[in-house]
Amino acid sequence: MSQVTEVIKIQRKVWAEITRMTLAGELEANVDEILRTVVTENGPRYRCCVHKERAVLRDRINMALSQPIASDIQVSAGRSLEGHMEEGPLVRVLPEACDRCPIDKFMVTDACRNCLAHNCINSCPKKAIMVVQNRAYIDKTQCVECGMCKKSCSYGAIIEISRPCERACDLKAISAAADRRAAIDYGKCVQCGSCKVACPFGAISDRSFIVQVIQAIKAQKPVYAIIAPAFIGQFGLKVRPGQVTSALLQFGFEAVREVALGADIVTLEETKEFVAAVPAKKKYLTTSCCPAFVTMIEKHLPDSLTHVSTTVSPMIATAKMIKQENPSAVVVFLGPCIAKKAEGWQNRDMVDYVLTFEEMAAMLDGAGINIAETEEREYQVSASRDGYMFARTGGVMQAVADTAAQLAPDVSLKPYRCEGLANCKNVVAQLEKGQIDANFLEGMACIGGCVGGPGTLVDTRVTTRLVDNFAAASARKTAPDNQEAVTVTKQLTHWHKNQ
Numbered sequence: 184m185s186q187v188t189e190v191i192k193i194q195r196k197v198w199a200e201i202t203r204m205t206l207a208g209e210l211e212a213n214v215d216e217i218l219r220t221v222v223t224e225n226g227p228r229y230r231c232c233v234h235k236e237r238a239v240l241r242d243r244i245n246m247a248l249s250q251p252i253a254s255d256i257q258v259s260a261g262r263s264l265e266g267h268m269e270e271g272p273l274v275r276v277l278p279e280a281c282d283r284c285p286i287d288k289f290m291v292t293d294a295c296r297n298c299l300a301h302n303c304i305n306s307c308p309k310k311a312i313m314v315v316q317n318r319a320y321i322d323k324t325q326c327v328e329c330g331m332c333k334k335s336c337s338y339g340a341i342i343e344i345s346r347p348c349e350r351a352c353d354l355k356a357i358s359a360a361a362d363r364r365a366a367i368d369y370g371k372c373v374q375c376g377s378c379k380v381a382c383p384f385g386a387i388s389d390r391s392f393i394v395q396v397i398q399a400i401k402a403q404k405p406v407y408a409i410i411a412p413a414f415i416g417q418f419g420l421k422v423r424p425g426q427v428t429s430a431l432l433q434f435g436f437e438a439v440r441e442v443a444l445g446a447d448i449v450t451l452e453e454t455k456e457f458v459a460a461v462p463a464k465k466k467y468l469t470t471s472c473c474p475a476f477v478t479m480i481e482k483h484l485p486d487s488l489t490h491v492s493t494t495v496s497p498m499i500a501t502a503k504m505i506k507q508e509n510p511s512a513v514v515v516f517l518g519p520c521i522a523k524k525a526e527g528w529q530n531r532d533m534v535d536y537v538l539t540f541e542e543m544a545a546m547l548d549g550a551g552i553n554i555a556e557t558e559e560r561e562y563q564v565s566a567s568r569d570g571y572m573f574a575r576t577g578g579v580m581q582a583v584a585d586t587a588a589q590l591a592p593d594v595s596l597k598p599y600r601c602e603g604l605a606n607c608k609n610v611v612a613q614l615e616k617g618q619i620d621a622n623f624l625e626g627m628a629c630i631g632g633c634v635g636g637p638g639t640l641v642d643t644r645v646t647t648r649l650v651d652n653f654a655a656a657s658a659r660k661t662a663p664d665n666q667e668a669v670t671v672t673k674q675l676t677h678w679h680k681n682q
Contacts, residue, residue: 242279297318374521392536415649416646416649444504447567447662457587473627474496475629487615516534
């Protein structure tokens, strides 16, 4: 996410205000003030009236407090301060914000020339097209939205229109309900957050755990920030890793740990799993670090689920190490991913809360911490080059290939990668049919990998280069070179989901 729209500005302001009030102990008493400071009588106005603006804002505040949308925000604030969190899906449609976009799928534009061939009319299987006032016209009562007219028009005068949220969802999990508001089918949804980013009305949001994290810090609990490898460059292109650590410690975190170390552990374990399983037990193995990819297989390709690696994700591996060191630790994952919130929710014994980089940046703003001006601490690199490369497409595949070359040189590993859920779904289906010559698949829901996640702050292309440069500077090149990761995998057990 690189373009800062009005939707994003409002969301960040809400997060920052909630942070400021929570830190000051004023949230329950003053949460209503957010309605007047974010939406003023003098505008700017994005909807019909100030009352509509504030109705939408109430929904947004409840999501930020991790409370039910319809709740009174003062009650929600109190419950949030007490640690309560709503159960259920983390990605929700805000009913007041949804614009109920038109759903006529195909439209004839002014480019229509009423040509002699009339290919659109001839191609329509339902005879739903006719010429009216010297221009093609689509009878919506007859149209079945097959798209043949669009394909046949020589001028490209017929266009296909779909809701931004529907178009963004590769898994067809979002559609128009009877009242034309967007509705999410959670039987298909993998909570990747693509629809949230795509909606130009800000009508889709994900629950946040800002208040709960701050309350844990204020209670002087040992709150650990574990930060994803994709953090490089996210808080400013000139902000150095040591400044990120300083800012997080200043905010109140007990310590900051790199999830890239967990990535090295995952690489070692996933390589062992591959060597033991392929081809003796299964014809291929897929990665398991991307929760949206794994959930896509669970819900849409269940017959392929046995081919998904049972190795835990780097987030879980890192949390496991911390919980082993300090069982009372509160672990907060900071990353680019909304789907990680769902993974964290399912593994609350390991990961207490998940925040996106975008949320954390707003929290620092609310706390009055300018990360660019924070004094730089000495930064301790804890992972290999390959561990940091988990942040970008192809990184996991390369890490396992490099490790296999060292630990099992006689094994034939044929890697392949895919990004984007629609593409991943097709690739897995092709692997099942033997149409792709590969036996190890890296699957990433987001284009570009984690650096392209919905909770990022900087353009994917820029951060990919920054991650590459940072990774290349590590003295350890592969996971087997990282002695700490090797030692931990031997000392601790249960690195797999079925253990």
